[in-house]
Amino acid sequence: MRVARVSRVLVALTLVTGAASLLSGCSQDVHASGPVSTAPVIAPGRPGEEARTLSPAEAATAIPTPSINAADVRYVQDMIVHHRQALDMTDLAPARASSAKLKALAARIHDVQGPEIRVMTSWLDREGLPRPDHHASHEDMPGMAAPEQMEALRAASGTGFDSLFLQLMIAHHEGAITMATRALTGASHPTIEQWATDVIAEQTAEIRRMRVMQGA
Numbered sequence: 001m002r003v004a005r006v007s008r009v010l011v012a013l014t015l016v017t018g019a020a021s022l023l024s025g026c027s028q029d030v031h032a033s034g035p036v037s038t039a040p041v042i043a044p045g046r047p048g049e050e051a052r053t054l055s056p057a058e059a060a061t062a063i064p065t066p067s068i069n070a071a072d073v074r075y076v077q078d079m080i081v082h083h084r085q086a087l088d089m090t091d092l093a094p095a096r097a098s099s100a101k102l103k104a105l106a107a108r109i110h111d112v113q114g115p116e117i118r119v120m121t122s123w124l125d126r127e128g129l130p131r132p133d134h135h136a137s138h139e140d141m142p143g144m145a146a147p148e149q150m151e152a153l154r155a156a157s158g159t160g161f162d163s164l165f166l167q168l169m170i171a172h173h174e175g176a177i178t179m180a181t182r183a184l185t186g187a188s189h190p191t192i193e194q195w196a197t198d199v200i201a202e203q204t205a206e207i208r209r210m211r212v213m214q215g216a
Helices: 002-032 056-062 070-090 100-126 147-155 158-186 190-215
Strands: 041-043 052-054
Touching: 070 100, 070 147, 070 158, 070 190, 100 158, 100 190, 147 158, 158 190
Parallel strands: none
Antiparallel strands: 041 052
16 A cells, blocks of 8 residues: 555656646747747938848847047037027017018027027036037137127117128028038937937028028
């Protein structure tokens, strides 16, 4: 009787052990043979470049780690200074411009570039980078109005203000586009590349509007 009970216990243990091994093997097979995506991935190109189709293996290593180089920092710092002068110019329009369309354009420029300054300043702060000084030199920045030009704008009014404002702001926008185009060549951080692309699109459209206003 004792031998029979021992035999039954051994058989039961063997069954349990076998079942555990089978379950373990099934679990490993499930993980090993899980679904693997074979769908291609579309990778957008840099501005001006076409998108590329990547295999799953390429896509796994294609996403770059955002990095910041000197061109990124220079662009953000300089564009903050550049935008500040645009705000100085647009602040004069409500009291000095004669054209309602020009006043509306100046308000739009102010409403776009003011928040852009705050976003760029916050980015510098997050990255532990210095903000540009409020009295930073800007002689080498394209499109910036000279001190005597700004004084002339402050002294102008009516149609004379409108004409000078459009002249200076078109040049200012063209300078910003030049700076943004340079950034797309030298910058490495995707955020800065996107900002530069946006500036080119926005300010190109505004230049077209101002040229129409000049010819009116």
